[in-house]
Amino acid sequence: MPELPEVQTVLNGLSPVMSGEVIMTVMVGNQKLRAAPPPDFISHVTGQKILNLSRRGKYLIISLENNKAIIHHLGMSGSFRISGKAGDAKLHDHLSYILSNGKKIIYNDPRRFGMVYLTEVADLEQHKAFSNMGPDPFSEDFTSEMLFEKFKSKKGPVKTVLLNQALVAGLGNIYVCEALYLAGIHPEKVAAKISRQKTALLYDAILLVLKNAIKSGGSSLRDHKGVDGTMGYFQHSFNVYGKKGQPCGMCDCDVEKTGGVKMIRQAGRSTFYCTEKQGK
């Protein structure tokens, strides 16, 4: 499911239910996730009060009273749901927390690309999930000028460069395509050759598309749902993603002539763009 807006949606749903509660019981399935909970996970987590939940890039962080932090990554298909009753197990449930308020928080992940780590809160920045991670787009460290500076040394296409979490954290295939469209930048443009002015437009576009997607509860293409099962609806606002051959979102040209949104392949991933607004 998860680029930044989807993870934020999950966080917004889980936080009010989990914060301040005590984890009474933890159940870990035997199917291996990409990074399964460590062997001592259950003993360190059980009986602990949850201080708060937060997000860093595409990771969800649950901070506990014993100064441990649970780090969740939802991979490609992970989701959380909140359940009040027993006997509602589903295929691909891998981990569940039963809280002092009686709620059951269940992590489900068909493709098992998800990751669960446990670390000390004080060591979070040094953890391998974050040690090489760029700033969160909503942090003060992420600025237009910083983006321009980072681009200077990048010879690769801007689309691929933006997917690198070490540059800025949280962008994935969908929102990179959408941000480049809003900024009017061709996805194959070499990052180092983008002007300061264009970079400023891109910076604004990234923040705008992420904010709007969060407002919509993320994008529900396949697996993403809110914790109460509701679907995000930002996919209805896509301008180019998944719209091969169709008119782009702000289209005012003749699709018969232009062929509509173009799809290409970059570094093994699909890229969508408008030849009229972003160039050939």
Place this chain on the structure above:
DNA sequence: TTGTAGACTTGGTTCA
């Protein structure tokens, strides 16, 4: 060092 392809895994969609 940097950039790209491949692997991981399951399931939904499309097409012969």
Place this chain on the structure above:
DNA sequence: CCTAACCAAGTCTACA
């Protein structure tokens, strides 16, 4: 209609 092939929101590793 059934099946096979292909594709997918991410990240890590292995090469060129």
